[in-house]
Structures are given as C-alpha cells and as structure tokens.
Amino acid sequence: MDQVQTIIQVAASGLLMGCAYALVAVGFTVVFGVMNIINFAHGHIAMAAMFASFALNRYLGLDPYVAALCLFPTFLIVGGVLYRIVIAPAVTASHATQMLVTLGLLIVIENSANLIFGGDLRSVRSSLGEGSLHLGSLVLPWSRLITATGSLLAILGLWAFLKFTRFGTEIRAAASNELGARLVGIPIGRVFIQAFALSTAMAAFAGAMLVPFYLINPFVGYDFMLKAFVISIIGGLGSLPGAVLAGLIIGVVEALGGFYLTASYATAMVFGLLILMLLLRPAGLMGSFRS
C-alpha cells in the first residue's frame, strides 16, 4: 500500500512538472512549425526571464507570479527586437547558418547571465505559493499547482489565439504552406516576427512560472533547451496537444526514473526514446502538418 502511495505521489509531482515543461516547449514548436528554424536559444530565453524575475524580486520585492505576468509583454518586445536583429537575416539562409546564429545567441545569453549574476544557484520564494494542498495522503505544494495551472491556461490561451484570431490564422497558414500563404497576400515577414515574439514571450513566461521552486543558474537554459527538443519532437513538431501530452509523459518518466533508477540512466533513457522517435516516427505522437 505504501509503495502505491509513493508511486502516486511521485507521478503526481511529475505530472505537475510536466505541465511546466510543456509550456517551455510550445514556443519552440511554434517557431519550428512556422519558420522551420530550430531555435537553440529558446531555453536560454526562459533562463533570462528567470533571472529577470529574480532581480524584480530582489530589488522591487515583486512576487514571482506577478513578475511572470509582467515579463510576458516585456519579452514580446524582446522577441520582436531579437527577430529583427538576429533571426530575420538568417530566415532565408541555410540550416547550418540558422543553427549557428541561434547557437551564437545562446552563448551570448548564457555568458551575459554568468557575467552579471555569477554561476551560483539562486532561489526565489513566492508568498502566494506557500503551503501545500493535502488530498488524502497526497501532498501537493501550492506553488507547483499554481505553476501547472498557469502553464495549462497559457497553452490553452495560445491554442485559442492560433485557432480563433486573425493573427493566429495567418500564423497557421504560413506554417502549413508558406508559398500558398504568400500567394493569398499574407505578409510573411510580419507573421514571422509575430510568431517569434510570441514564442519568446511563452519561453519567458515558462521560465518565470518555474522560478518559485526551480533553482536558477545560467546553465539551466541548456536543460530547458533539451527538454524543449525532446517534448516537441516526441509530441510532433508544431503540434500543441502533442507538446502537452509529451510534456506530461516526460515529467512522469523523469520523476519515476529519477526515483527508481539513478538520474543519469533516466536521462539516457529519455534521450534514447527521443532518438528512436526521430528514426521511426519523425512526425511524433501527434504528427501535425509536418511529415
């Protein structure tokens, strides 16, 4: 009986974490779907937002959840600027160029953070997320519940935005057939900048939502990048429901694997799964418009 309870507890924590992972991945998957660009700096944008939240908390005393709401619009602008300066010149270039540009961005963000904040692990507490919810024997910290709920709401919001607004329809049109979208008069340049800005803001929001219980240092960006890779490829590049499903799977697998195996073998398994997926079913679990 005890064993079952432990498994449920671990799996529940994994599910909550998985929601946040899915949020990290959705922006990545949107940029890939629309522009066919793998943004290696995606996780580092989330990391930059974590440090922004840390600074806001330290100097203005802002609660991390309030900071997350402020950081979303800020990073919309950051994303637009980044796109104009760095990504736009590479959009029509070769894949190697695109990878190198985003890798360059990754190096700049990671080391700027290291320069300003140093490599120590830092944490921020949220007064909104104190305490835990007790459901029978299950103990769920409020901070994780708020983050998981916020993540799912944000993903739902993104989905609704893509589905029901004019901007969203344009983005989907560009994703499914760029040439066709051009021919019917959709301004592709504007669509790309919007999609990249949105993706950046989603990454920042994800990072900021994780702050109350995730230790911050300049190198977590790399972990987020790998998570975004795994989740969006297993879920199907460009698919939002796929990202949520894969995020939950990865969250649970990581939690159980870390509990029953050593963490390093669990990671090896996750990436082994990813490689198999890439080879056997590159379209992912919920393969979308890309095949």
Next chain:
Amino acid sequence: MKTPAADDRTASVLKIALVAATIVIATVFPLLARQQWVVAGILILFNCYLAQCWNLAAGYAGQFSLGHTIFLATGAYASTVLFRDYGISPWIGMWAGALIAAVLGAALSAVAFWYRVRGVFFAVITLSAVEVFRGICSGWEFLGGTSGIFLISANDPADMNFLSRVPYYEIILGMVVLAGLGTLWLERSRFGQYLMALREDEDAAEASGVPTFRCKVMIIAISAAATALAGTFYAQFLLFIVPETLFTFDHVLNMMLGTIVGGSGTVIGPIVGSALFGLFGDVLRALPFVGSREAASLVRVGYGLVLVVLVLRLPRGIVGLWRWRS
C-alpha cells in the same frame, strides 16, 4: 616576363615557406616560453585539432554533428581503462580508442542516414546521442561514474605521461600538423570531391553517381577516429577524466567557433580561427583589471557576438575573405 603559371608557382612557394616558418616557430616556442604560456599553447592547439576533426565532417561533407564529444570521450575512456586494467600504454590505447570511435561513429551515422535523417535533424539526433552517452558514462561504475577516473602523474614517456608540459605541447602540435596534411590530402582526393559535391546538393550528387550514403558514413567514422585520438591526449594531459568535462557542450562550441570563424571546408581555416579565438581569450584573461570569472564570461559573450556577426556577414570565414581578395 612573368606567366600566370610562374605567378602561381611563386605564390605556392611563398605559401609553403610561410607554413614551414610558422611550424618551426611553433615548435621552438615552448623551449623559450614560460610554463603558463606553454599550457595556454597546448589548450589552443587542442582546440585547433578538435576544430580540424569537426571540419572534416561539417566543413567538407556538410554533416553538422553536435555529438563529437562522444568520440572525444570514447578515446579518453578507451585508453584510460586499457591502461588502468591491463597496463596497456596509452600510445597503443589511443589507436584502440580511435578504432572504437570509428566503429561507433559509423554505426550511429549509418543508422541515422539509413532513416534519411538530414540537416537539422542530424544535429538534433547527435546532440541527443551525447545525452545518452553522458547518462551511461555517469551511471556506469566501470567507467568511474560521475566521479571519473584519476591517473597518477609520473615521468614515464612510454606511457604518455610527462612531468614537463613541453612534450605535451609537441605532441599536440604534431597532431595539428598531421591533421592539416590529412585534410589537404582529402581535399585533393576523389573522396573529398565526392564529399564536397554531396555537401552542395545531396540529391544531385546521388544522381550523378556519388555513393552518398557510404561517403557520409566514412567521413563521420574518420572524423570520429581523429577526435578519439584527441580524447586520449586530453586524458593524459589532465590525468583525470570525468563525464562532466568530456561531454560538455563547450567542446562542440569551440569546434564550431574555430571552424566557422576561420573558414569551414578549408585546410587552414579551423587552425586560424581557433588560434585567433584562443589568443583573444588569453589576452583578455591576462588583463589585470578583469577577474577570472568575469573575463571568461566576457570572452564568451564576445565569441557569441562574433559568431553571429560572422555567420551573417562573412559566411566563408576569415580565410574566405583572404581568398576572395587575392
């Protein structure tokens, strides 16, 4: 009266003289310099060599691997374990490592290419493979787990173990020179021409009779074996191997930076690029008013900016600029 052919001949004689002079200067340098500069030189040459290895696959064949740390680690673990358990000299162990890495590289790339993994997805799959191998090496006690394997420092040239830093310097310099000659040979061989053809347009190359699958697998195997030799050198130089320093993404970044900045798909590009980056970093670190952590971060921010600007504005690298002018 000068003919164009004579002009060409003078130019190539000049080029050879320049390269020979550089090699001579580089060879005598550690005999005159202070130890800390010798160590700095070793690290720069090490990065040059890694960039040369990466250039073979990425520069000439266009196979953009982010997984070369796997082969670096293979070389390091193979020679170290052979020495630890069987007393086999790393001079021999390094070739065992190269062989294992070649087989590993061939197997990994054969699977990937068999499933028609190309371009970005090849990069993603190799990056994922690094995480798999990092996980295995961190968890496997036989390889020392996360705490790694220590070797004992001794003055034992037969086991590639020196107290002085100078022999290490000469070894890695020799490796860079040999890799340069190997690359030159590749560039002029039929195999090299095949690789460049498939880099430019794989479908067109295949249609004109280039065995693209075999060529890609072979160049990854060669590049992997060469990288593994550097792994043994790395293990013997530090006398300490641990997954954290072997599988770090920094090695891959250095390979890419050096190659791209110098000029990918050229013989001297990776050497020029890595040397410039290394010197830039060492000069900045030597400045008295910057702390070491700040200096290291600042150097890397500079690397990143230079990389972005160069990739967008000067895609053929420094060497490409010089060629274009002449």
